[in-house]
Amino acid sequence: MMQQHKAHVSFFPMPQSDELLDSVVYRYHQLAGHASPRQTFNELFGKFCQVVPKLMTNHTSHLLAKVPPHLFKERQDILAKHLLLPALHRIFGENHIKQAILNTESGARFGTDRIYYCCHTLLLQHSLQCCPLCIQEEQNEMGFAYWHRSHQLHGVATCHKHGCDLIQNCPYCGRQARHPRSMELPESHCLGCGKRWLPTYSFSESVNRLANLAYVTCNSGKMEGTDLVLFAKVVSAITGGNTAAACNDMEASYGSAYFKSIYQKEKDVRGDWLKDAFHREKFNRGEFGPWTLRFRRYSDLLMAVDNLFGSWADFDRYAVNYRKTAA
Ligand SMILES: [Zn+2]
Numbered sequence: 001m002m003q004q005h006k007a008h009v010s011f012f013p014m015p016q017s018d019e020l021l022d023s024v025v026y027r028y029h030q031l032a033g034h035a036s037p038r039q040t041f042n043e044l045f046g047k048f049c050q051v052v053p054k055l056m057t058n059h060t061s062h063l064l065a066k067v068p069p070h071l072f073k074e075r076q077d078i079l080a081k082h083l084l085l086p087a088l089h090r091i092f093g094e095n096h097i098k099q100a101i102l103n104t105e106s107g108a109r110f111g112t113d114r115i116y117y118c119c120h121t122l123l124l125q126h127s128l129q130c131c132p133l134c135i136q137e138e139q140n141e142m143g144f145a146y147w148h149r150s151h152q153l154h155g156v157a158t159c160h161k162h163g164c165d166l167i168q169n170c171p172y173c174g175r176q177a178r179h180p181r182s183m184e185l186p187e188s189h190c191l192g193c194g195k196r197w198l199p200t201y202s203f204s205e206s207v208n209r210l211a212n213l214a215y216v217t218c219n220s221g222k223m224e225g226t227d228l229v230l231f232a233k234v235v236s237a238i239t240g241g242n243t244a245a246a247c248n249d250m251e252a253s254y255g256s257a258y259f260k261s262i263y264q265k266e267k268d269v270r271g272d273w274l275k276d277a278f279h280r281e282k283f284n285r286g287e288f289g290p291w292t293l294r295f296r297r298y299s300d301l302l303m304a305v306d307n308l309f310g311s312w313a314d315f316d317r318y319a320v321n322y323r324k325t326a327a
């Protein structure tokens with residue numbers, strides 16, 4: 001018993017609501033006063049990699065053995081509350097989500113897991129994002145701010161709670177909100193130029209609905225895979241096959257500034273991108289794998305659900321009915 005107790009770290013920060021696991025680890029790193037990330041990672045995950053991983057999705061078994069047992073009842077607790085797996089359940093098939101869950105246990109490479117890595121561009125923004133008003137509130141209430149899970153999904157441009165723009169790069173000097181090699185927590189000012197970040201509002205209200213959808217799915221606790229073939233069929237049924245018209249609606253609703261901000265130069269959103277996103281040949285044949293995920297983005301899913309169904313619950317209802325009628 002004593003032996004087991006000794007194996008635990010002497011303290012570990014209490015994970016906050018919707019806090020990314022990475023963020024909890026950064027807080028531990030700061031509180032422990034470790035000089036290098038190597039020490040923190042070796043201690044908590046039993047492994048180290050040269051670049052500070054953005055998503056600590058594997059080696060959670062090692063972590064669980066290290067942190068005080070009351071913090072997480074079981075591994076499922078970390079997965080459901082502090083990783084992005086609940087968001088993936090909307091986009092991964094049943095086998096992929098099972099594999100992803102299994103991979104969180106250990107895995108050869110520490111850090112961003114292969115299954116996440118393959119869909120990195122699908123799921124995430126380029127770097128971690130934060131909300132200047134959340135930071136202010138958290139610092140006032142608790143003395144620190146943290147990285148929110150639901151702020152990180154691709155297609156999320158505003159804070160679901162405050163409606164202001166999320167910050168990915170400092171608007172003054174362009175430095176990333178979190179330097180890729182650092183274990184920084186979000187601050188009320190830029191750690192590069194020192195200027196204070198103020199809230200800005202660049203998008204229409206409909207863009208904030210997407211942020212809400214992301215928040216809801218991250219906090220749904222659900223981790224069974226969705227049938228994506230069904231998703232494509234339902235989208236096709238509700239649009240009457242006219243996905244091009246739906247694309248026009250979406251462009252009008254979210255505005256070109258939104259598309260420009262989330263896709264940057266990578267994707268041309270003119271034309272029928274919805275059909276392209278959900279009706280790939282491989283995907284229709286059911287051979288849906290991480291490599292085909294590259295062509296799609298989480299934002300595609302968020303926009304389709306918001307624009308065509310209104311909410312996840314309405315989408316689910318529609319899908320159930322569709323399945324019944326089709327059977
Ligand atoms: Zn906020």
Ligand SMILES: [Zn+2]
Nearest residue numbers: 170173190193
């Ligand atoms: Zn700056």
